[in-house]
Amino acid sequence: MKKTIIVVDDQSDLRLSAKFILENYGYNVVEADSPLQALEVIAEQTVDLMLLDMNFQYDTTSGKEGLDMLKTLKEKNHHFPVIVMTAWSTVEIAVEAIKLGAKDFIEKPWKNQRLVRIIEQQFQLGSVQLENKRLKAQRPTSNVFMLGESAAMQLVLTQAKKLAVTDTPILITGENGTGKSMLAKFIHQHSTRCNESYVTVNMGAIPETLFESELFGHTKGAFTDAKKDRMGRFEAAEGGSLFLDEIGTIPLNLQPKLLRVLESGEFEPVGSSKTLQAQVRLIAASNIDFQQAIAQGDFRQDLYYRINTIVLDIPPLRRRKEDILPLAQHFLAEKSQKYHKSDLFLSEQAKKALNHYDWPGNIRELSHVIERAVLLSDSNEIEITGLTDQLLDGTHKSNGEMPFMTIDEAEQQLIKQALQKSQGKVIEAGELLGLGKNAIYRRLEKYQIDTKS
Template identity: 55%
Template sequence: MDKILVIDDQADVRLAATVALQQLGLHCLEAEGPEHALELLKSEHISLILLDMNYKLDTTSGEEGLRFLKQLNQLGTTIPVIVMTAWASIDVAVKAMQLGAVDFVEKPWNNLRLTAVVQQQLKLKQSNHDNACLKALTSDTEAHYIAQSEIMQLLLAKAERAAKTDASILITGENGTGKSLLAHYIHQHSLRADKRYVSVNVGAIAPTLFESELFGHKKGSFTDAKEDRLGRFEIAEGGTLFLDEIATLSLELQSKMLRVLESKEFEVLGSSQTKTADVRIISATNSELATTIEQGEFRRDLLFRLNTIELHIPPLRDRKDDIAPLAEHLLLVHGKKYQRANMALSPDALNALKNYSWPGNIRELSHCIERAVIMSDNNNVQANDLILDQPSCEQTNSNAEQALPLLPLEELEKQMIQKALLQFNGNVIAAGEFLGLSKSAIYRRIDKHQLDLKEVER
């Protein structure tokens, strides 16, 4: 229910406004002056303010009302304000509008005029909020999870049971196994399926922008804040918020995340007003969080908030029965994308796919099929169209001692990234995917090792 704050030093005026607005099903709070109103704003979620412009200092200038509007601007609030003036002063009304007031009514008012203005502004506020949500990055597409192997059938059964609760879920698994797809699948089988599903890659957010991205900001709250922005928690209100790569969160930001998960409360950057978050949290990581906790890089209490239920997706090499149906599905998807709709996988191509180790999991399989669709000479994909020329897991393990020099871990990581960048002609994204690293992770490591991309491209 919308709450209307009526600010006037005359009790009979406040009562008259309250009675009129209660007929619309609105809940009214009363304040006898600006100071009292500012205190109420700290604890109450107000939808609209009715503001008298004149109080104890005088009865005509409107200075006290104008000062209150300036204070609201300093707080960064966007609550619509309708001003009330007993003298129908055009100058005061214009000054109030310049400071952010949305409309005005004259005292004594006509109840029809008052209720019409209030209803109009409440509808406009809701419309603005909805438009901002529509502009935000949300996903409404249906998630199809292809799983024929017994191990994946058991996992999906667990996921569907967990989906019916509001418990926080942590999804673990190697890069490319389909963690984000499983998160979307859980949302679609949850009691919140008719609400928004919002996905955010935590690892891709710069630490300085984290609060703004997650909690939103008010215009002017920092240098580049040129307009109000909704945060992901507010956009996902009533629905599901998926936090991918949660292990990349810095310790400082982990404390901020823990607070909102524990109390369901947060503040928009640049605002002192506390908001509540009614969202279901699903998070994902490819890291061993137990190890990062031991190393002091992740908070144990935050993990407890995230993993009420933990679901682990096995790598593709451990679910061979899923390779063929996944490959055929991806062939249809990429065939449609590149206008090659009648393609098929030959028996030798399917056999090659099943015998490959898939270090990049489903993501690598998708790239492999996409490449075959583009490069094959006919509609029947052969094994050589797949270009699976990398060694299998068994070959790699048997030659590991000979192929892998004994080097410090940091130096070994640097060399692997250099080799991957050379292999992919300086394509950072492709090199990262081959190494099982996200876009943000590969760039962080390039910066850490001070690698010169220009040298690689040569």
């Protein structure tokens, strides 16, 4: 797309000369014979750079009108680069102009090559600054880890990888904690946009009053707390991927605003009349039943059709038991590194307990359980007792049954739990289990249980 340059000067021959030179270099040029006319032009169309004369009607040497124009541009929050020009350049005027936001200074009559070089430098600098803004936006961390050894998860990952290279909108569905955000990152990192921005938005966490500001940005002064310009998520994700998590929670009255930008790719920052273009790859996720939400009037059908070109459903962890232990081992290694612990491993009893649990919180719950076990571990081996509070209690609530194990394993587990409750006091632990002093000590010796661990 051609860059647009506005030439602001009261001399028509100079404007014509600049127009001829710059159009020859592929720029689109518009003219204004005064600061007032220039303000009218930039209110109606997007301008990428301004060439501004410093002197108009008041006098010919002070640069007052040019300086006043720079102040006005700053007050109105116009951020395109301004190059000032005058036939009566002085160091003082140049310094003052730079202080007020001018990016460079050129004397009239100019040398064509110098003028073009200055303009090209400003556009190159602008590209670098925009890229820095994008880099500050949320980007994917290293390589996405997505463990899926079950046939069900392998199918999802195969489909995701195949679809990643297209720009087709993808809707990821599944229960809370199944890994929807991980799959979204997986898709981005296997796409042609992998080196561009990856921006995530938790739609359920955005207050209604900030919905447009968060997604589309705002200008300074657009509302009471708008102290400065803010880039919206669509602009931050330009050229990359935008992940809208919990999209099903958007209030009905705000859904048309999102629908418009998804259909047209156009939006306006709050407080601005300029229409911007969004070139992003959309990935959305939700755990709601969309058909039910549509039937109840809570979700627009046309918005649903816009986001569900492709639907990837992640099965819950209880339906892919093969993934539990590999994920647990991954989280164990990850959390061990995080908390500077080494050589930790899961006991066989702990592994059985993990496999027998229903995991209503899915991968997120598994991650939290392993993290807690790592934090509380006093030895290299993570026993089932290290998982008790979050795992076994949840197992009883989940299916009313204890994990299946041998009698000896159950006895060991109960003894360790009793010792934990009695803070290592053997006699008290025996009383909790209905065992006498000799009976509890025999079992401690039989199972080689260390009462101090």
